[in-house]
Amino acid sequence: MKLPGDDHALSPHTGYTRDHWIAVADGLLAAAWRWATPGGARLDLPGPPSGSGVRSDGLEGFARTFLAAAFRVAGEAGKDPHGWLERYAGGLDAGTRTPGRDDAESWPLIGDHPVAGQPMVESASVALGLRLTRPWLWDHLAPAVQDRVEAWLRGALRHVPAPNNWYLFPFTVAGFLASVGRADAETAQARDRALELLDGWYRGDGWYGDGDGRAFDHYNGWALHLYPVLDAHLAGGPAPFGPRLREHLASFGLWFGGDGAPLHFGRSLTYRFAAASAVGLGAVTGDTPLRPGVSRRLLSGALRYFLDRGAVDEHGLLSLGWHGPHAPTVQHYSGPGSPYWASKAFVCLLAPPEHPLWTSTEEPAPSETADTVLALPAPGLLLQATRDDGVVRLHNHGSDGVRPHEAEAAAGDHPHYGRFAYSTRTGPTARDNPADNHFAVVVSGARSVRRRIHPLGAGQADGWGWAASWHRPVFGSGPATVPGLRVESVTVVRGRDELRVHRVLGAPPGASVEETGWATAPGESVLRPLAGWTGRAEVRAPHGTAFVPWVSLSRLTGDVDGTAVFVALAALGGEAGDSVASVVEEGVDVGWPDGFAVRIRFGPLRVDGGP
Known part of the structure; x- marks a missing residue:
């Protein structure tokens, strides 16, 4: 050419x-x-x-x-x-x-x-x-x-x-x-x-x-x-x-x-x-x-x-x-x-x-042109761009690719819709590799996937934004679902920080949870536990992504029985801020060193933030 x-x-x-x-x-x-x-x-x-x-x-x-x-x-x-x-x-x-x-x-x-x-x-x-x-x-x-x-x-x-x-x-x-x-x-x-x-x-x-x-x-x-x-x-x-x-x-x-x-x-x-x-x-x-x-x-x-x-x-x-x-x-x-x-x-x-x-x-x-946060309530999407590296991240709380006539568990994991985050520089990991940017409930050794996504809202203010949804975890082995099991999720973004909050309801005895971060080479992303998590490790995805042939992911783990809240801070392409989270009866409070704070309350959902 x-x-x-x-x-x-x-x-x-x-x-x-x-x-x-x-x-x-x-x-x-x-x-x-x-x-x-x-x-x-x-x-x-x-x-x-x-x-x-x-x-x-x-x-x-x-x-x-x-x-x-x-x-x-x-x-x-x-x-x-x-x-x-x-x-x-x-x-x-x-x-x-x-x-x-x-x-x-x-x-x-x-x-x-x-x-x-x-x-x-x-x-x-x-x-x-x-x-x-x-x-x-x-x-x-x-x-x-x-x-x-x-x-x-x-x-x-x-x-x-x-x-x-x-x-x-x-x-x-x-x-x-x-x-x-x-x-x-x-x-x-x-x-x-x-x-x-x-x-x-x-x-x-x-x-x-x-x-x-x-x-x-x-x-x-x-x-x-x-x-x-x-x-x-x-x-x-x-x-x-x-x-x-x-x-x-x-x-x-x-x-x-x-x-x-x-x-x-x-x-x-x-x-x-x-x-x-x-x-x-x-x-x-x-x-x-x-x-x-x-x-x-x-x-x-x-x-x-x-x-x-x-x-x-x-x-x-x-x-x-x-x-x-x-x-x-x-x-x-x-x-x-x-x-x-x-x-x-x-x-x-x-x-x-x-x-x-x-x-x-x-x-x-x-x-x-500038660090930008943009919430799109109709599709349930949240965009986050950082000027210094030109990377755009999409936080997905509304697009699932599940057709109306399909059962939620019909097609299992859908890497190009089911993950919580996507970007212009990373691709989702392939099926049968550890899933990136994913929250899973683990029951009897089987990890759940997110299929049908139910938006709970999205919004933005000066320099920050949020989006939220809930989903019913579905499993590829054993029972397709657990009665009453539900996960409510909120993403808050500010600068390159991504606050990831999940509330699990109705988890059966012996269940655990996992959350993964971005699929990158080691050291190119961060996933930091703030509340609820008890384990932390790196896992590998040998099939890589559309961008690189081999990647690793950060993975957090924790135990859950009934209702519990899990909070983490992620960042793609650099260090995450030194945020501190506290879980209260109604939700989560998270503060940044510069005085900015976010308050998340569940049932009904409310997200507030400011100095």
């Missing part, structure tokens, strides 16, 4: 300009097309297949790279010096001649989510790519090819999506069909249903749930905001969802560290710099509170972060992982073409060269 030289006058933080984005898009496309079928209908990229099989994976490679090509060509007002659209036109023709046939070119048919649903995801990228490039691609296809493409796309309107952001895939297909004069009752129904669901999923603070449950992660930006806001922008009409995107971006800028890394939290993290797509979308549509120089800092910072750390392999392809390949980051539905949902970040190229996004001088990211 050949990139222009860095421009540190215009982009003092990243050196990247719009020309870098174009060069990256061209480089990724050129590498991917080396693996195309003879007719260009599928890009059968090398690597282990997804659960949907290699034919679906080949369609995924075509559709997701098409999205990058579409943003790249549309952003240049149709200029296509490498002839990308000609290749995709040939693929559209070849793939839709005999859909469903088991041969080298034919696209798989779109089915219901549980049966053969993955092509529905890819139909949205195909439809959006066609809508973006209509004057230069769709309008030049033969009428028979147009009809075949429409027939294949309509499968998305006639089958059942997954009960989450998937409803925006038929919405996007219907939007394209309407834009080329092929709207009907079927397209209207798909759009109305998606918008109805989207309204029901909106929880406030700029955040949607990914379905009826409490999954809040990067899907909020790269799916739930992107599809409806971009649809309105391309239609040239009012943007009813623009204010929600603006509200989201008011806090989302803090989801990126000073090194450009997005928070390593939630599923599908192999999409990497797609995490910045909402930032680019807001700059293009004007639905953003971020200054253009800040938006470009976030966008280019995320792009460069991954390029500099090996996300592109020796073949020029995006690997399945985070920096480089990393199996625990990958979901079962991900195949070799999956990482190319990163193409969504190229939405920023819809801003032309003279747009302020590209002409303004880069400014620092929010994580680089």
Whole structure:
């Protein structure tokens, strides 16, 4: 991948300009097309297949790279010096001649989510790519090819999506069909249903749930905001969802560290710099509170972060992982073409060269400007950033990834949702290794996991903030739950300090508790007992994380029978403050040497702090 030289006058933080984005898009496309079928209908990229099989994976490679090509060509007002659209036109023709046939070119048919649903995801990228490039691609296809493409796309309107952001895939297909004069009752129904669901999923603070449950992660930006806001922008009409995107971006800028890394939290993290797509979308549509120089800092910072750390392999392809390949980051539905949902970040190229996004001088990211604490009560999240190291930490008291119909113990530990804290510099440990940032009740040798999270509130004041939740511990062996067992948890942050308070209720005789700290190399984090704990040790996680191949964790232990309170102070990247805690009948009082104190009271929960 050949990139222009860095421009540190215009982009003092990243050196990247719009020309870098174009060069990256061209480089990724050129590498991917080396693996195309003879007719260009599928890009059968090398690597282990997804659960949907290699034919679906080949369609995924075509559709997701098409999205990058579409943003790249549309952003240049149709200029296509490498002839990308000609290749995709040939693929559209070849793939839709005999859909469903088991041969080298034919696209798989779109089915219901549980049966053969993955092509529905890819139909949205195909439809959006066609809508973006209509004057230069769709309008030049033969009428028979147009009809075949429409027939294949309509499968998305006639089958059942997954009960989450998937409803925006038929919405996007219907939007394209309407834009080329092929709207009907079927397209209207798909759009109305998606918008109805989207309204029901909106929880406030700029955040949607990914379905009826409490999954809040990067899907909020790269799916739930992107599809409806971009649809309105391309239609040239009012943007009813623009204010929600603006509200989201008011806090989302803090989801990126000073090194450009997005928070390593939630599923599908192999999409990497797609995490910045909402930032680019807001700059293009004007639905953003971020200054253009800040938006470009976030966008280019995320792009460069991954390029500099090996996300592109020796073949020029995006690997399945985070920096480089990393199996625990990958979901079962991900195949070799999956990482190319990163193409969504190229939405920023819809801003032309003279747009302020590209002409303004880069400014620092929010994580680089000051120590910041930000509470998001709607999703139940608490953000904590420290300026000196640029690290952002997310304290999770509301996002669990448990679908409404699932039993709490159905899937066991979920490393990318169940932990109490995540950051831009650490990843969760893998399953079957000691869990980082975890509070467990241990009964008969079995450690509990946290599945469904019940938020109790979140708030912030000058220089500090808090978030709280409760959960029912569930176990992978023995009885799934213990009747009456409950854990109430509060996190208070100030500077780099993290006060972690847990009240256990209903613990059976002989039970014990454990709490772990950050997954780092030895000496790079602290977990200090303040009250309730009787043991302290270091444990190892040999499988490491997405960031480093081997880590150790601090672990505190204690005994519990009935009700008890446990208090610890943690810090990532340095020493924790010399706080002192005292447990009282109603809760906990904690004081710092500078006179600041926090008072936590349970039942009902109340958190107060100040000098």
